[in-house]
Amino acid sequence: MPRRIDHWLAGLLLGGTLSAVEPGWSQETRPPAAREPGLAELPEKLAELVPTCLACHGENGIPNYAESPIVDGQHEGYLFVQLRDYKNGARKHEVMNEIVKDLSRNDLRALASYFNARPWPRVDQPPVADENGEVERLLAEGQCKECHGADFLGDGTMPRLAGQLTTYLVSTMRAFKLKERTNNPAMGSLLDTYSDEEIEALARYLGAL
Numbered sequence: 233m234p235r236r237i238d239h240w241l242a243g244l245l246l247g248g249t250l251s252a253v254e255p256g257w258s259q260e261t262r263p264p265a266a267r268e269p270g271l272a273e274l275p276e277k278l279a280e281l282v283p284t285c286l287a288c289h290g291e292n293g294i295p296n297y298a299e300s301p302i303v304d305g306q307h308e309g310y311l312f313v314q315l316r317d318y319k320n321g322a323r324k325h326e327v328m329n330e331i332v333k334d335l336s337r338n339d340l341r342a343l344a345s346y347f348n349a350r351p352w353p354r355v356d357q358p359p360v361a362d363e364n365g366e367v368e369r370l371l372a373e374g375q376c377k378e379c380h381g382a383d384f385l386g387d388g389t390m391p392r393l394a395g396q397l398t399t400y401l402v403s404t405m406r407a408f409k410l411k412e413r414t415n416n417p418a419m420g421s422l423l424d425t426y427s428d429e430e431i432e433a434l435a436r437y438l439g440a441l
């Protein structure tokens with residue numbers, strides 16, 4: 233791991249910017265790959281950087297911090313757009329802005345392709361019984377399926393939401409609503425119309441899929 237990033241990462245983690253996920257989440261749900269898929273094909277600089285990414289996003293795809301999304305198996309187009317937006321500042325996050333700032337477009341493409349090739353992990357988040365159809369109503373009102381797909385699996389630059397960490401879904405939907413995440417203004421104005429309780433309900437439902 234490059235020393236500068238190592239040092240910076242240690243400072244961040246000690247500073248307590250991120251909160252650890254509940255114990256249990258990081259338990260293995262799939263065996264670690266014998267050899268990381270595609271790591272050998274990455275330029276050396278990126279192969280050295282990937283372990284830093286995994287320190288937060290999870291060796292086995294299950295993030296180590298509640299605010300870190302699952303990126304393994306996420307769509308390549310979407311991953312690239314997010315990395316590009318962190319680099320050009322359209323999406324703001326202290327850690328992510330810093331880590332991609334010296335990378336080229338081709339580096340970002342290679343990272344997007346690498347993480348897309350890793351399998352999406354299964355995180356057992358408690359199932360949600362939508363007995364009175366409240367969540368279905370919220371989803372219909374926001375036409376969420378029209379864009380994210382009937383099973384919320386996304387495609388291309390449309391992110392997969394099914395099985396994403398509930399804690400991350402809450403934090404990013406809140407960020408859209410509060411205009412802290414502004415790289416997709418349409419999501420921001422859509423979530424304006426949802427209360428915090430409704431956002432929680434949507435996140436729990438999507439996380440359990």
Ligand code: HEC
Nearest residue numbers: 281284285288299300301303311314315325327328331343
């Ligand atoms: C110190 C922890 C940490 C490290 C190291 C880190 N990330 Fe992140 N990453 C996060 C957090 C937290 C977020 C959510 C930030 C936000 O809300 O915008 C995030 C967001 C992302 C996203 C957006 C995903 C989505 O669903 O929108 C991508 C892609 C990503 N990281 C890839 C990487 C890659 C590639 C690396 C290594 C080059 C890396 N991350 C290193 C913590 C980290």
Ligand code: HEC
Nearest residue numbers: 301313371374375376379390391401404405415416419434
């Ligand atoms: C018009 C199409 C459209 C509709 C309708 C829509 N979305 Fe999105 N959504 C997007 C796009 C595009 C992105 C990716 C934005 C980006 O590139 O930053 C996104 C991003 C998200 C994210 C962030 C995922 C991540 O990994 O960070 C969440 C969560 C989300 N949408 C939830 C919802 C919910 C819940 C609804 C319904 C209430 C909804 N969306 C309706 C297009 C849509």
